[in-house]
Amino acid sequence: MSSSSRTKPNRVEQIKAESHFLAGTIHDDLSSDAPTFGKDNLQLLKFHGTYQQDDRDARVSLRRQGKDKAFSMMVRCRIPGGRLTSQQFLAHLDLCDLLGNSTMKITTRQTIQLHGIVKQDLRQTIATINSLGLSTFAACGDVNRNVMCCPAKKCSPVHQAIEQLTNNLAEELAPRTTTYRELWVLDDTTGERHLVEEHSATREMSDTTEPLYGPTYLPRKFKCAVISPDDNCVDVYTQDLGFIAIVQDAHVVGYNIVVGGGMGTTPSNAATFPALAQPMAFCLPEQAIDVAKAVLIVQRDHGNRSDRKVARMKYLIANWGLPKFRTAVEDVLGYSLESPREVVIRQTDDHMGWQSQGDGLWSYGLNIENGRVSDGKTVHLKNALRQLAEFHQEEIRLSANQSLIFCNIPSDKREQFDSILQESQVRSTEKTSLVRRHSLACVALPTCGLAVTEAERRLPLVMDQLEAVLQSLELDRSQFTIRMTGCPNGCARPYTADVALVGKAVDRYTLFVGGTLRGDRLAFLLKDIVASEDIVAELTSLFVAFRNHRLNDETLGDFCHRLGSETLLSLCHQSRESEDFTTALSAKGSL
Incomplete structure (x- = not known):
C-alpha cells in the first residue's frame, strides 16, 4: 500500500473518482445558457484540453458596473513533436479570428492555445480541431500531456527514430475513455455527435475503460520528451520522463531514461521545489514504450493524492530515492534495466x-x-x-x-x-537579436488565473532596452537565456535559464541566475525582490560584471555558477559604481 493511499484524497481526486471517466455533468453545462461551467466540471474540462478564464484587465470595470467577470475558455491542442500540416495551421488562424480573440499562442510545449472562446462556441471549436486530424484531449489534466521532440526537419535515421518514438508515446500513453468523443466530436459519416448518456451515473465503469490510468488517472500532470544527444532544444531535464537517444554508427541503439524533472514550486511551501530529471536506466528501442508505461504506473499507484502541491513525480522520487523508484519500475516491467550509458548533451539549437x-x-x-x-x-x-x-x-x-x-x-x-x-x-x-531569440515568457496576465504579475506583455519591452545595453557592452553575440514568468509555477521553464525573472507579487520578481542554455543545471536565487522598473538596471549590473570578470569564452550561466550568489552580488554592486554601467544603462533608450 502506498503512503498516499493511507491519507484522505484531495477534492480533485474525489471529483475524478465520481466523474465516470471524465464525463461529470459537462454535457448538462454545455446545454445551459449560463456563461460558466460548474466548479467540479472545471477540473474535468482540463482533461479535455480547455480551461475557464476571465479577462483580469476588465475585472474592476465590470465590478463597478455590477457585472460578472468576462469569462471565456482557453483551448489547447495536443500536437506531438509540434508537427502540423500547413492546412492545420491555417485552420487555427481561422479559428482564432472566428471564435477566439483574434490571437494565437504558440506554447513552450510545442502546441497551440486559442484564447477568448466563449462557452457557447466551445463545442464548435473543439469539434473543428478534431476535424483537422488533431485533438485537444489530454493536452491538460492529470495525464501524460503533449509529448515533446526536437522539431528540426532532418533526414537522418536518428531523427526518424526519435520522431517515431514521440508518436508512439503520444498514442500509447493517451487516455482511452470514450467521453471525449461523445462530448465533442462529430461522427464522420452522419455528422451527428455521440452524446454522453443523460445520466452519467449509469455509465458502466470497469478497469478496461482506462487500463493504464484507472478511474482517477494520475495524481498530477505528467510530461515527457525525446531528444537526440546533440541537441536539448526541448529541455528534457525539466520533464517527468525523458528519453535521450544513444547513437552508434548514426543509428539509435537505445535510450537513456531520465525521470523526475519539473519546474513548478510554491515559495511559501518549503516542501516544493524545481527539479531536474535524473538518469535512471538504459533501455533498448523496443522496450521504451513499456518503460514509459511502467514509470507512469508507479507514479499512478504511489504519487501523493492528498496534497496536489507535492503530487508531481519529482516528489515521489525525492521521498523514495532513485534506487527505490527504479526497483519499483522494474517490478512493474518484470525485468531489470541496464545502467544509463555515458552521454554528453553538447548543445541547444533553436533551429531558427x-x-x-x-x-x-x-x-x-x-x-x-x-x-x-x-x-x-x-x-x-x-x-x-x-x-x-x-x-x-x-x-x-x-x-x-x-x-x-x-x-x-x-x-x-x-x-x-x-x-x-x-x-x-x-x-x-x-x-x-540572440537575446530576444532565446527569451521566453508565459501568458501571465490578463488571462492566466495563477499569474501575480506581467510576463508576456512585459518581456518585449525589457528586451528592447537590453538589446541596446548588450550592444553597448559588446555582448550582443553572446548566447544565453532570459525567461520571465508571471508566477512561480514555471511554465516558461525559468529555473534552468541563465537569467530568469519569476513573478513574486504585482510588478515584483525574484531574480534567478546560473542555469544553462543546455538546460542541465538549475539556476539559483540571486535577489528575492526586483521591482519591474529596476529590471534593466539589475541585469545591466550583472552584464557589466560578466563582461569584466568572465574567463575566456565562459557563458553567462557558467560565470554566475562559478562565482555564487555572495561574490556575484558584490561584483554587481561594484558594477553599479563604474562608468561602464552608466554608459551601458544610458544606451537602453538609444536604439
Whole structure:
C-alpha cells in the first residue's frame, strides 16, 4: 500500500473518482445558457484540453458596473513533436479570428492555445480541431500531456527514430475513455455527435475503460520528451520522463531514461521545489514504450493524492530515492534495466533561420516573440504567416521556444519567403537579436488565473532596452537565456535559464541566475525582490560584471555558477559604481 493511499484524497481526486471517466455533468453545462461551467466540471474540462478564464484587465470595470467577470475558455491542442500540416495551421488562424480573440499562442510545449472562446462556441471549436486530424484531449489534466521532440526537419535515421518514438508515446500513453468523443466530436459519416448518456451515473465503469490510468488517472500532470544527444532544444531535464537517444554508427541503439524533472514550486511551501530529471536506466528501442508505461504506473499507484502541491513525480522520487523508484519500475516491467550509458548533451539549437534538411531542401525558423501570433498596427505577423502557409503548403513545426519552422523549402523559394516577411514588416530571424531569440515568457496576465504579475506583455519591452545595453557592452553575440514568468509555477521553464525573472507579487520578481542554455543545471536565487522598473538596471549590473570578470569564452550561466550568489552580488554592486554601467544603462533608450 502506498503512503498516499493511507491519507484522505484531495477534492480533485474525489471529483475524478465520481466523474465516470471524465464525463461529470459537462454535457448538462454545455446545454445551459449560463456563461460558466460548474466548479467540479472545471477540473474535468482540463482533461479535455480547455480551461475557464476571465479577462483580469476588465475585472474592476465590470465590478463597478455590477457585472460578472468576462469569462471565456482557453483551448489547447495536443500536437506531438509540434508537427502540423500547413492546412492545420491555417485552420487555427481561422479559428482564432472566428471564435477566439483574434490571437494565437504558440506554447513552450510545442502546441497551440486559442484564447477568448466563449462557452457557447466551445463545442464548435473543439469539434473543428478534431476535424483537422488533431485533438485537444489530454493536452491538460492529470495525464501524460503533449509529448515533446526536437522539431528540426532532418533526414537522418536518428531523427526518424526519435520522431517515431514521440508518436508512439503520444498514442500509447493517451487516455482511452470514450467521453471525449461523445462530448465533442462529430461522427464522420452522419455528422451527428455521440452524446454522453443523460445520466452519467449509469455509465458502466470497469478497469478496461482506462487500463493504464484507472478511474482517477494520475495524481498530477505528467510530461515527457525525446531528444537526440546533440541537441536539448526541448529541455528534457525539466520533464517527468525523458528519453535521450544513444547513437552508434548514426543509428539509435537505445535510450537513456531520465525521470523526475519539473519546474513548478510554491515559495511559501518549503516542501516544493524545481527539479531536474535524473538518469535512471538504459533501455533498448523496443522496450521504451513499456518503460514509459511502467514509470507512469508507479507514479499512478504511489504519487501523493492528498496534497496536489507535492503530487508531481519529482516528489515521489525525492521521498523514495532513485534506487527505490527504479526497483519499483522494474517490478512493474518484470525485468531489470541496464545502467544509463555515458552521454554528453553538447548543445541547444533553436533551429531558427535557414537550415539545411540534408535532402536538398531547407527549413526556415521564424522567431515568434513569446509565441503570440497577432496583427498590430504596423507589423502584420498573422497576415504574413497566412501568406507563407498558403504560398508554401508544406509541413510547419512548432519549437519549444514558441516559434515556427517552415519545412521542405526548395532553394528557389527562399527569396519569396524573405519578401513576404519584409512586406508585412515582420522582423526576420536574421534581424532578431540572440537575446530576444532565446527569451521566453508565459501568458501571465490578463488571462492566466495563477499569474501575480506581467510576463508576456512585459518581456518585449525589457528586451528592447537590453538589446541596446548588450550592444553597448559588446555582448550582443553572446548566447544565453532570459525567461520571465508571471508566477512561480514555471511554465516558461525559468529555473534552468541563465537569467530568469519569476513573478513574486504585482510588478515584483525574484531574480534567478546560473542555469544553462543546455538546460542541465538549475539556476539559483540571486535577489528575492526586483521591482519591474529596476529590471534593466539589475541585469545591466550583472552584464557589466560578466563582461569584466568572465574567463575566456565562459557563458553567462557558467560565470554566475562559478562565482555564487555572495561574490556575484558584490561584483554587481561594484558594477553599479563604474562608468561602464552608466554608459551601458544610458544606451537602453538609444536604439
